[in-house]
Amino acid sequence: MRHTAARTRRAVLRLTTRWRESLKEATRRPDRGDISITTVIIWVAAVTGALVIAGTIAAVIARYNGNLNGI
Template sequence: MKHTAARTRVLANRALLRITTRVQEGLKEATRRPDRGDISTTTVIIWVAAVTGAVLIAGTIAVVISKYNGKLNGL
């Protein structure tokens, strides 16, 4: 049982070291290149509006099809 706990501790320490190293590298890169291409607020607003519009259109089509499903069978 002690062997398993020790191994778990070693693996956790390695994972923590990898995560810490990766975060530090990311922070160094952000400091070195502050204009690294972050998504602007305007882009996010446009994407949210586009997805919302698509969902509303698809929902409307689904409602219309379900409402008139019996009448559309003969077409």
């Protein structure tokens, strides 16, 4: 039981220390080069478009599979 409590205290201390360091760094350098919301929107749209195209191709192949065997 003591070992678990000691490990928990050490883990909390490490996390707290890391959290404080991160906050100091964020205060010191507010623009850390994070991805902008525009970039995220563009990526989501691109992936969605690719999935729609792939799904359409799969549906067409499944529907006309018998007709495409001779090609």
